[in-house]
Amino acid sequence: MTSAVDNIRALVVGGVPISTRRANGELNLGSPITTITVRELNEAFAALSSCFHDAVLLNAILLTEAGDEVISKITLLSPGSVIIVFDEVESEKRALQLIAMGASECLTVEESNASNIRKTLLKTLERNHGAGWLADQISETLLNSTFEGLVVIDKQSQILLWNPAMERIFEVDRHEATGRLFEEALSALTLKDEGEEIGRALEGKRVISRDRYFYNETTGKSGFFTAFYSPMRNRRGEIVGALGIVKDVTISKLNERKSLEMGQRMVALTNASSNMQWISDCAENRVFFNKRWLEFVGNELDDEQGCGWRRHVHPEDLKRYRETTEDAFESKMPWHIEVRLKGSHGRYVRYFESAFPLFLSDRSFIGYVGYCTDINGGRTTNPKLPQALCGTMTFNSLEMSPIGILNLDKELTVCNANQRIEDLFGVPVKELIGKRISEILSGFDLTTLQVVLSRGERIQLDNHRVLLESESGESVRYWDISLWPQKIAGADTVGVCMSFIEATERYENSRKKEEFVAALVHDLKTPLIGAEQTLDAMLKGAMGPVEAGHEQMLSVLQKSNRSLLTMVQSMIDLHRCESDVLQMSLQSIKLAALARECVEELRVLFNSHGIELKCMIDMRAENLNVMGDRMAIRRVILNLLDNSLKFTPYGGSVTISIRNEGQLVKLDIADTGIGIKESEREKIFAKSFQGEVGRKIHGSAGIGLFVCRKIIRAHSGDITVASNDLNGSTFTINLPLNARKEGLISEFKGAGKAGCNHG
Numbered sequence: 001m002t003s004a005v006d007n008i009r010a011l012v013v014g015g016v017p018i019s020t021r022r023a024n025g026e027l028n029l030g031s032p033i034t035t036i037t038v039r040e041l042n043e044a045f046a047a048l049s050s051c052f053h054d055a056v057l058l059n060a061i062l063l064t065e066a067g068d069e070v071i072s073k074i075t076l077l078s079p080g081s082v083i084i085v086f087d088e089v090e091s092e093k094r095a096l097q098l099i100a101m102g103a104s105e106c107l108t109v110e111e112s113n114a115s116n117i118r119k120t121l122l123k124t125l126e127r128n129h130g131a132g133w134l135a136d137q138i139s140e141t142l143l144n145s146t147f148e149g150l151v152v153i154d155k156q157s158q159i160l161l162w163n164p165a166m167e168r169i170f171e172v173d174r175h176e177a178t179g180r181l182f183e184e185a186l187s188a189l190t191l192k193d194e195g196e197e198i199g200r201a202l203e204g205k206r207v208i209s210r211d212r213y214f215y216n217e218t219t220g221k222s223g224f225f226t227a228f229y230s231p232m233r234n235r236r237g238e239i240v241g242a243l244g245i246v247k248d249v250t251i252s253k254l255n256e257r258k259s260l261e262m263g264q265r266m267v268a269l270t271n272a273s274s275n276m277q278w279i280s281d282c283a284e285n286r287v288f289f290n291k292r293w294l295e296f297v298g299n300e301l302d303d304e305q306g307c308g309w310r311r312h313v314h315p316e317d318l319k320r321y322r323e324t325t326e327d328a329f330e331s332k333m334p335w336h337i338e339v340r341l342k343g344s345h346g347r348y349v350r351y352f353e354s355a356f357p358l359f360l361s362d363r364s365f366i367g368y369v370g371y372c373t374d375i376n377g378g379r380t381t382n383p384k385l386p387q388a389l390c391g392t393m394t395f396n397s398l399e400m401s402p403i404g405i406l407n408l409d410k411e412l413t414v415c416n417a418n419q420r421i422e423d424l425f426g427v428p429v430k431e432l433i434g435k436r437i438s439e440i441l442s443g444f445d446l447t448t449l450q451v452v453l454s455r456g457e458r459i460q461l462d463n464h465r466v467l468l469e470s471e472s473g474e475s476v477r478y479w480d481i482s483l484w485p486q487k488i489a490g491a492d493t494v495g496v497c498m499s500f501i502e503a504t505e506r507y508e509n510s511r512k513k514e515e516f517v518a519a520l521v522h523d524l525k526t527p528l529i530g531a532e533q534t535l536d537a538m539l540k541g542a543m544g545p546v547e548a549g550h551e552q553m554l555s556v557l558q559k560s561n562r563s564l565l566t567m568v569q570s571m572i573d574l575h576r577c578e579s580d581v582l583q584m585s586l587q588s589i590k591l592a593a594l595a596r597e598c599v600e601e602l603r604v605l606f607n608s609h610g611i612e613l614k615c616m617i618d619m620r621a622e623n624l625n626v627m628g629d630r631m632a633i634r635r636v637i638l639n640l641l642d643n644s645l646k647f648t649p650y651g652g653s654v655t656i657s658i659r660n661e662g663q664l665v666k667l668d669i670a671d672t673g674i675g676i677k678e679s680e681r682e683k684i685f686a687k688s689f690q691g692e693v694g695r696k697i698h699g700s701a702g703i704g705l706f707v708c709r710k711i712i713r714a715h716s717g718d719i720t721v722a723s724n725d726l727n728g729s730t731f732t733i734n735l736p737l738n739a740r741k742e743g744l745i746s747e748f749k750g751a752g753k754a755g756c757n758h759g
Contacts, residue, residue, distance in 0.1 A: 012037040013044040014059030017086045017112030029118045041070060048077040055121050060087035068101040075102050082124045086112035149246030153198060157182045169248045171221040201229035201242035211249055223250030276372040282365050284329055298344025314340035314348050332357045332365050336403060336501050350375050352403050404500035412437045412449055424500055443467060448586050451627055452496050458484040463507045478507035528565045535561060588625045588738055591665055592617045592658050598637045599656060610650040616657040624665050625738040628715040636708045640669045640731050648673035663737050670730040681721050685709045
């Protein structure tokens with residue numbers, strides 16, 4: 001049998017086995033095995049520390065209760081040694097325990113003769129040699145196939161191994177590198193301090209180098225790499241060299257540089273913009289603000305990052321702003337919103353903020369980029385020249401906005417328009433300049449613009465229906481339109497600004513939702529009406545006489561059914577109201593005539609309940625006009641009159657009156673009813689609130705007054721309630737007076753009928 005190792009050294013610890021002593025007293029294992037015998041463990045530990053032994057033949061007598069510690073220490077002092085234990089106790093269980101402790105083999109008394117020990121020793125060494133060869137083959141395969149560069153250096157700094165990855169990274173052939181000193185093999189590369197890093201590894205330290213630049217003058221190859229150097233030790237723990245793992249980081253380094261350069265360009269570009277710009281991450285935290293933003297708020301970037309920017313938003317806008325942005329983040333959709341922001345001067349400025357989601361190539365969402373456009377017109381070039389209106393407003397900051405902007409003079413002629421207008425209207429901007437707005441939007445109600453000019457008020461039209469004419473025919477669109485006065489330094493209004501935001505998709509989605517809800521509520525209403533009719537017929541004896549107990553039960557069921565029916569009807573009213581508010585069309589309304597119309601419609605109903613309905617119009621208010629949606633205001637008046645009817649007892653009265661106070665038209669509805677508690681006067685306008693008395697007298701969902709106030713506030717007015725001298729309640733509608741000249745009424749009469757009304 002051929003030995004796996006030449007000159008095998010075996011250390012016999014604790015004396016030779018009994019079977020050997022019986023034979024001749026000596027343990028001779030034959031060539032090439034040389035044995036050295038020691039009696040005590042301390043002697044064995046000293047021998048293992050001073051010289052490497054291929055095998056340790058250990059007498060189990062020395063293994064007391066701490067046998068595992070003895071074997072562990074032998075393994076620690078001589079990691080590559082084979083440990084063979086000969087035991088005088090013939091126990092398979094004990095043999096398994098010893099092997100579990102780390103012994104390679106365990107021989108019994110009968111097996112512990114010289115011949116068996118020799119065979120076992122050579123066999124174990126041969127097996128370990130095969131495992132080592134397999135490990136070497138695996139290591140060689142890994143060295144040649146790994147993507148990382150591997151270099152092995154001996155204590156004299158000579159290169160022993162240079163794998164193919166090193167050739168690829170540095171373009172230095174392995175045959176040129178192997179066997180040469182490290183400095184010589186890599187002399188063509190600009191590797192600063194690399195020799196010092198390897199020297200530290202040869203001293204026993206693990207070293208991770210930073211990213212380093214290299215350049216091969218021979219081939220022209222250049223790039224960046226990082227390296228990890230670790231000391232290599234022999235079986236006795238002595239340092240015999242160093243292993244280096246080299247990683248090519250050229251691509252990542254170049255990408256990092258490109259990202260840095262791109263970031264610097266982005267910062268320079270955004271800082272050059274006249275808009276206030278920002279960038280957020282995917283968790284709604286804003287991580288960047290451009291120079292214009294920081295100058296406006298007067299803060300540093302660190303103060304604005306995260307949620308610090310929110311303190312600049314007007315308190316009245318913050319809730320609406322947060323709802324808009326949270327909904328957008330959830331759906332990953334763009335948003336456009338008007339918001340007031342507080343500058344370093346302490347004043348609030350109105351901005352249009354637009355934000356767009358950012359996605360990677362794999363469609364992962366990474367945040368938003370947004371910018372704020374000053375809707376007050378931006379910077380002025382010559383504020384002392386009011387006649388040159390288009391000169392008072394530069395469109396540089398608005399040119400790339402997704403919001404269409406038109407600038408009109410006092411004659412309602414287009415002076416300026418940004419690029420987005422061309423996309424919305426399908427007409428080149430140069431063809432729009434100089435045209436009256438009535439020529440561009442033939443059906444738009446010009447009286448709305450006159451209100452802006454004469455009163456200096458802002459008007460917002462949401463989901464406004466627009467009929468556009470083009471070569472391909474007519475198309476219906478829905479836009480959010482804002483109108484605000486254009487002023488100069490002297491606070492004189494010199495024109496009107498109009499902004500347009502595409503809202504067709506949102507309108508269609510809202511309409512589909514409304515249709516679904518309306519259908520659902522209608523389906524609920526139909527069986528309730530059927531149940532009402534059935535219960536009423538049963539109570540009237542349609543199915544025969546009704547016993548007293550059954551009559552009471554049917555009455556309870558009918559009352560509950562009527563409550564449900566009232567709630568369903570209120571839900572229908574609510575959804576109609578919300579739809580109407582979205583679709584209101586402004587026109588000039590004579591409030592006195594509308595009030596008389598409502599009174600005449602309900603007079604018969606009031607008379608049937610024994611309640612007098614009176615109408616008192618102040619002469620000075622007879623011909624006053626308000627700007628609003630006629631059908632919506634009519635619904636409010638009818639709803640308030642109906643409420644007065646419900647809560648006014650037989651013999652009472654309800655009076656509707658109209659008067660003028662300054663710039664307001666006031667419509668009062670006073671009754672002699674049961675009144676409203678002072679603690680409930682504001683709560684009754686809240687959604688789904690019912691007063692204590694109201695719940696007892698008339699079951700409802702508490703939606704009517706909420707709907708009324710919502711409609712009136714959409715007209716820039718308000719509704720209030722107070723007690724009157726007759727112990728009843730007086731509801732007051734305040735609407736802003738349409739203070740236009742009467743000549744303008746006839747000039748623009750009917751302008752809203754052609755193509756720009758709501759659907």
